[in-house]
Amino acid sequence: MKRVCPQLILLIFTAAAIHLARATLAFTQERDSPQDFERCKAIASDQARLDCLKELLPNGAPTENPSAAWPLIRTPRPNGGPDAVAIVRTADSTQSDPDLAGLMIRCQEKPGLEVLLALLRPFPPRSKKDVVVTLGSTESILHAETSTPGTALVLPLDATIFTIGPWRELKQLSVTIRDSESDVRGVIPLDGIAPALAKLLASCPSG
Secondary structure, three states: OOOOOHHHHHHHHHHHHHHHHHHHOOOOOHHHOHHHHHHHHOOOOHHHHHHHHHOOOOOOEEOOOOOOOOOEEEEOOOOOOOOEEEEEEEOOOOOOOOOEEEEEEEEOOOOOEEEEEEEOOOOOOOOEEEEEEEEOOEEEEEEEEEOOOOOEEEEOOOHHHHOOHHHHHOOEEEEEEOOOOOOEEEEEEOOOHHHHHHHHHHHOOOO
């Protein structure tokens, strides 16, 4: 499994998260197109790839130190209106396939939060995927749907599940995305998720 430096993983995930938010809300700017993101990912040099990705981030970036476990990302609408707001956590690169970027939890236009697995290998939009979640010695299967841009899987979960009941004790989220081409496996650390969710809820647009 190829190792990637943590700074690069976070930057790739942040760029992917911003593109996902913009595409989902249908206000992607021409200069920040998905083709730009794919062009940056294809660059062989880590430093050149970092520099390229940084150029995609001026209109949406973590609002706190990138080293924080759950950076809060705001993506402004160029035509006005409430920002798209989300928290993100990168997958553990030592235990995850490179196609899994990590976990995103974001505000919705209606009350509530949406839980997604962010991907670096897109799936066909609106396709259905089974996600196997390992909970100790048991496994649960979640029936997820690919987002419109194809760069995330929307999980049928209420985000509060991470703060109540048996899920509250989870130290990490172990997932396997079933796919006919090849399964995608990964582990996302969950430490610090409760205060991060509280901060996200306080940051969601009201009204």
